[in-house]
Amino acid sequence: MAVKDDPRSHGLWEASAPPPPHTSALRGELSVDVAVIGAGFTGCSAALHLAEGGADIAVLEAEEIGFGGSGRNVGLVNAGMWVMPDDLPAALGETHGERLLRLLGDAPRTVFELVERHGIACEVERQGTLHCAVGTKGLAELRERERQWRARGAPVRLLDARETAAKVGTSAYAGALWDERAGTIQPLAYVRGLAQAAITAGARMFTSSPAVSAADEGREWRLHTPNGVVRARRVVVATDAYARGIWPEVRREQVHLPYFNMATPPLDEALRRSILPERQGAWDTREILSSFRFDRQGRLVFGSVGALRGPGHAIHRDWGQRALAKLFPQLRGIGFEYLWYGQIGMTENSLPRFHKLGRDVISFSGYNGRGIAPGTVFGRCLADLMLGRIGEADLPLPVTPAEDVRHRALREAYYDVGAQVAHFAGARV
Template identity: 70%
Template sequence: MKDDPRSHGLWAHSAPPSPPTRPLEGDARADVAVIGGGFTGLSAALHLAEGGANVALLEAVEIGFGASGRNVGLVNAGMWVMPDDLPAVLGKVHGARVLELLSAGPGVVFDLVRRHGLACEADHRGTLHCAVGPKGLEELRERERQWQARGAPVRLLDAEETRRRIGTGAYAGALLDERAGTIQPLAYARGLAGAAIRAGATLHTASPVLAAEDDGSSWHLRTPAGSVRAASVIVATDAYTVGVWPGIRAQQVHLPYFNLATAPLSDHLRRSILPGGEGVWDTKEILSSFRMDRAGRLIFGSVGALRGPGRAIHRDWGRRALARLFPQLGDIAFEHAWYGQIGMTQDNVPRFHRLARNVVSFSGYNGRGIAPGTVFGRCLAQLLLGAVREEDLPLPVSDPLAVRGRAAWEAYYEIGSQVAHFTGARF
């Protein structure tokens, strides 16, 4: 991915090739123009094309170049916000809609994978949210109560069962969510792109939108070598927004997140670490996550950017932290290391925007992009196909509001994670 091994790391190494695409050249017309080739844009393009719309997708770099191709690959249900708290943030009607939609989100992802035969290492085996100490266990106990009250298949495991499932005694318990699972995220994005093309959508990469003009009847989107005229526009650029409609980026604080991947483990080690294949993350404020890929590589991640001093600090911390969790690994080395940016909204809840006449957007997934991006992309397709009304969407319409002191917050997260990891797991 643009010759930078720290942008997509293992995922670029192990994903099937992206379907052939080319930059936009000349003038084109479409019913809907989609800006952004990540989960939201690709899902929207696929569902629009399946609904009979003429769709042109414009991606500035490559399919899955942004957060969609860099993340951990945990397909989770819900959001960070506790289920009972969402109605207070979004209102009773929209809170209930979002809970229902995102609870079913992983199922939508895995159904798409099966229906279109996407080669993306999809494992629908659940995830484990692990408790660090009594405070973490109490948080998970409350999450269990709130989700079970809504009929969700989640249950709190005790410390012993957690140890058996993960291979370490570091956690006081874990919340097993059977709705969830893991995928190879870049492979999933590329698979969605191929499915959208087969459905009739036109995808253009290396085609950043430089300008957008509304003539009152259609939008004119200009790229370096061409243009698209479309009646409606979906903006699906989220945390990697540049250029047109910059308010999407301004309302989010970037939280850097990195991943480190080992070489494939031996069969003996694979039987002792995550034998059930679940994805894992913990309750720490500066959280950690880990999972296996199909080749048996252990992928370990946390908050931080692999640049400047952070590159060595986070790698060294990763080795120390893994040695504490899994002493059987010995002096483990990492074959791949990469990082990206998570877009965090101030209340940790996504946004629906009507940015201009016939221009709509969902954004702000707060580290939960796979299932929400997929289902919100489908919602945008349904809206523009006339299958649903705006008032029936899962989120209320809102205006982008810039975060005060955004640059300072982003520096704080990057430097703070370096400080925490420089001292972490040393003693």
């Protein structure tokens, strides 16, 4: 059954993921060391590492495990952020910028190690990712990105047009940046596996349990859900782009960018061999980008900016069929078996944020479409901070106040409508 009876919320991932661990809504009252709000990548990683460190943990999830971006994204396990590597020290200072680059550069390896250690069945592919250049401008961007990463010792390599065509299966791109650190996973399966590992380690996880109010009572926080209360000495807010209710500033500092994914039926063996034969995940350098990768059953998952609601549903679906046929003519006439979408939270500088939202209330947010690997390692950082293993000065981000983004509603409408306009006319063949 689809999440909340909506096949467009989690699509293929809900259909192919192992079932979630058994959870229930919080009823009654309990006291814990740390309350974690949100059961996505960050919340489940924080809960796992806190529980393994001996802390008593309760996770409060308003919906279901992986309900937000963690269960809807394309499943690219990337290193770094969207911005150029050199932009991080420029924006955050040399110490935090280079520290963040090291953390995020190693983050895919952390994901894969957790998958192996806890036996998480999530369709791991460790063949890297391909950032595909559209035209000479895109190629120049990737050449500079390669230079900046290689200066830091990263295993990335710029492929020429011929090499790119061999790895992608189309001559549409001028080149591609191959990042061997990266890969793909089934994201909903991964976050459910993290949740199960956290529960096994001793964390208590409650779904359908939104935190509707919070009161600082001096020595502890009192968090109310519709049917229960959690008393916690410390609180981790891990809601990111799907934040609502208490601590709404996490939502107000982000512009929602809608992003959809569509999956073909399983392709026959000949078609599978003709596209991404080594099974890298891929995306391009267009402003309204496209991403594509295979799942383990041979479905090609194809995505871009836009919301599958109202007229956008047909516009984006029809564009997807045209765009795929233009990239891979052998797929002309093959439709989509699953369609789903969600929201990416974009900050003003396209970088994540670390906030202290109250006494002993901390939060990482603003992943800007890079949630899997950063969410995993940021969750571990939050756990280490709560366990006293590191101090605030050791974190990869400085403490900053949450600031409302200007003209947020107008910008969100612009992204939604703009994507529809672009896709209505785009990729006509």
